[in-house]
Amino acid sequence: MSAWRQALVDHDMAVTLIESGAWLTVAGDEAALSRLPRGNWIGGTIPYFMGQEGGVTTRGQLFVTVLDQFAGHVPFVKVHDADTLPQVCLEAPENGFSLLILPAFSAVHGAYAQHAPSYEDMYMKPLVGWVAGVHLDDMGQRRPKVVDGTTGRMHEDRAVVLHVPLPDSLGADVRIVNLFEQGEGPRIQFEHDGFEVRDCLIDGVRTPLAAYLQERRHDTRLPLVADCNGAAVNVSFRWVDATQGQVAFYGPVFRGIEYRLARPFAGQYHEAFSQAGADLPEAQFSCNCILNYLYGELEGRRTGEAIGPMTFGEVAYQLLNQTMVQLTLSLR
Incomplete structure (x- = not known):
């Protein structure tokens, strides 16, 4: 009804x-x-x-x-x-x-x-x-x-x-x-909660996130994805400033959570x-x-x-x- x-x-x-x-x-x-x-x-x-x-x-x-x-x-x-x-x-x-x-x-x-x-x-x-x-x-x-x-x-x-x-x-x-699921890439973690970051841990190694995304030529339409007790939770990219070394999100990332970049679509978005x-x-x-x-x-x-x-x-x-x-x- x-x-x-x-x-x-x-x-x-x-x-x-x-x-x-x-x-x-x-x-x-x-x-x-x-x-x-x-x-x-x-x-x-x-x-x-x-x-x-x-x-x-x-x-x-x-x-x-x-x-x-x-x-x-x-x-x-x-x-x-x-x-x-x-x-x-x-x-x-x-x-x-x-x-x-x-x-x-x-x-x-x-x-x-x-x-x-x-x-x-x-x-x-x-x-x-x-x-x-x-x-x-x-x-x-x-x-x-x-x-x-x-x-x-x-x-x-x-x-x-x-x-x-x-x-x-x-x-x-x-x-x-949710259209997205975690891809096969490395684990991405953060040392602080927040909407903006500079560094992250890529499989445990401290790495500038903006440079990492630029090096991979990542399509920022594809978000970070966390697996929260079996549910995929997205953190979408707002902007990436490689010059200043900053990345901003539409939602916060959390320390202690493991993220991966989303798996690309087989076809068009x-x-x-x-x-x-x-x-x-x-x-x-x-x-x-x-x-x-x-x-x-x-x-x-x-x-x-x-x-x-x-x-x-x-x-x-x-x-x-x-x-x-x-x-x-x-x-x-």
């Missing part, structure tokens, strides 16, 4: 949905979000989407996910800074799920990326979401923001979360779609992603990574039934990169 409806809509339709009193999540360009009335919604800035007709970049339309409220089970909104964010799972309903939106490159984004796996009750209650961003032409000029629609306030240094209680007859399931997306069932919530959108050349292409914002990071409990995240509801 589906209690949700998702669609890329125009401004008037978004306003109609908000004024109906429905509980919503909304993704859109900052100017489009700022024109929406207060109501039962949370949102985040992004102009990239997988819509009903395929991938699209738009500053005018908004992607809306509508939740039908279950009788006696009312969703509620919380706003957190980096200090209070560890409460996100503790405050979540015992049966239900939570939708979290974080502004990219903020302190709260960094705190969540580095510490979420250790939050109390993490992995005990379904938690999904995404990282708000900006149009790539606006990088360095505008900052990503989230919106608490109940107050109308925009935040560039806070996270917003919508907690959704469910009746006992329903359960929520989280699915992660967009072919691999289109094939993976074509096999997915329809979900109640879905988001996808902006890197998949760009590297997979998904503008104008469809990814099966999966639609949603194309984001600066995905949340499936912890922060992820270069994945698709879905949430489905099912009868217990």
Whole structure:
């Protein structure tokens, strides 16, 4: 069964949905979000989407996910800074799920990326979401923001979360779609946690990472991949500066974790992603990574039934990169 409806809509339709009193999540360009009335919604800035007709970049339309409220089970909104964010799972309903939106490159984004796996009750209650961003032409000029629609306030240094209680007859399931797996190359480890590094340990030998990647002529569309208890977790490259000897990532690397460079695709990136997306069932919530959108050349292409914002990071409990995240509801 589906209690949700998702669609890329125009401004008037978004306003109609908000004024109906429905509980919503909304993704859109900052100017489009700022024109929406207060109501039962949370949102985040992004102009990239997988819509009903395929991938699209738009500053005018908004992607809306509508939740039908279950009788006696009312969703509620919380706003957190980096200090209070560890409460996100503790405050979540015992049966239900939570939708979290974080502004990219903020302190709260960094705190969540580095510490979420250790939050109390993490992995005990379904938690999904995404990282708000900006149009790539606006990088360095505008900052990503989230919106608490109940107050109308925009935040560039806070996270917003919508907690959704469910009746006992329903359960929520989280699915992660990851195209990548570890390659056959050497083990890569780091001596410090963080989003930027200079040196790493290549099979135990300290090595400048930027020089190593340049020497291998590594295609930085292919991320680092860690094997975390059988699950592949990506760390995507943001930039590599061989001159300065620095490498930056979209998510943090952690000391004590073994990484390898991802195995290359047999075919084209967009072919691999289109094939993976074509096999997915329809979900109640879905988001996808902006890197998949760009590297997979998904503008104008469809990814099966999966639609949603194309984001600066995905949340499936912890922060992820270069994945698709879905949430489905099912009868217990």
